[in-house]
Amino acid sequence: MDVFSPKERLQKTLSGETVDRPPVICPGGMMNAAIVDVMTKTGHLLPDAHHTSDKMSDLAYDVYENTGFENFGIPFCMTVEAEALGSSINFGSLECEPKIQKEVFPSVKDVTFLPDGTIANSSRAETVIQAIYLLSEKYPEIPAVGSLTGPISTAASIVDPMIFLKQLRREREAAHKVIDYVTEQLISYAKLMADNGAAAISIADPTATGEILGPKIFDEYAVYYLNKITDSVHELGVPVIVHICGDVRMVKPQLQKLHSKVLSVDAIVDLAMLKKELDNMPAMGNISTYLLEFGNADTVFKQAKHLLSKNIDILAPACGLSTSTPLNNITAFTSAIKEG
Helix, strand or coil: CCCCCHHHHHHHHHCCCCCCCCCECCCECCECCCCHHHHHHHCCCCCHHHCCHHHHHHHHHHHHHHHCCCCEEECCCCCHHHHHCCCEEECCCCCCCCEEEECCECCHHHCCCCCCCCCCCCHHHHHHHHHHHHHHHHCCCCCEEEEEECHHHHHHHHECHHHHHHHHHHCHHHHHHHHHHHHHHHHHHHHHHHHCCCCEEEEECCCCCHHHHHHHHHHHHHHHHHHHHHHHHHCCCCCEEEEECCCCHHHHHHHCCCCCCEEEECCCCCHHHHHHHCCCCCEEEEECHHHHHHCCHHHHHHHHHHHHHCCCCEEEECCCCCCCCCHHHHHHHHHHHHCC
């Protein structure tokens, strides 16, 4: 019998306390674990579950029950924020996650600034918030993790991303104004998640990588605005996890400035070494999602045991899961962690 409930184990880990073993989670958003195998088994399907809280909470429970991940992770995509701010969305299918169909603005100079709370009060955000409430009330021992799309990625989802990335250097004042606007919208949304039972907030910002931005721009924009969200959520007593994609070697000094409770990184990163280099910063990850999709259960199990031996704080997929990932590979991963 486990010493802690899944919620207690995650909360204690995020608070830096000693636990019996690391939690094994998949926080939703970019790391959506609503795979085809789970949906076809249970009959709770996407894209339907993007739009109603009952269906969203049912599918989140299905993922928890069938995969072995020790949390509810919602939403199941990274389009809630951008849609509320005006971009058009393709909601995909059972096999394909929603995507930004067209960014609403061609340039940071063209952005229309909507009232604060526009994201939080949108119909899809309300679906997410209500689903968090339903899950946290019905299953109080299971942590509901609310996922946010990070400020750089959200901004690049409402402004043409190729233009946006150039304007981070060429139009700094206008770029900062847009990202600050986006950040305030995300804070309002995150606060409602927290108020309605989210045990943690996970922020994935895949556009904000060292490889895309470089150290100086990463520090000026990504670190500053991620910390602005993190600090606001921490004021509510809710911990924050930040995920940064890609090879983080060129931004290691900047990563140490992040205020999040845990840093999640991609499979390319030696997570045990990164922890040492960042003064033992709590770390999450980072089993390869390629291995989870294309490997076999025995190999996944062995890799999970290897990660477990490295004293990683929270075990999780390294990035976004393919919806075609076999369920037995995921259960091989989670069972390896749970048996210690």
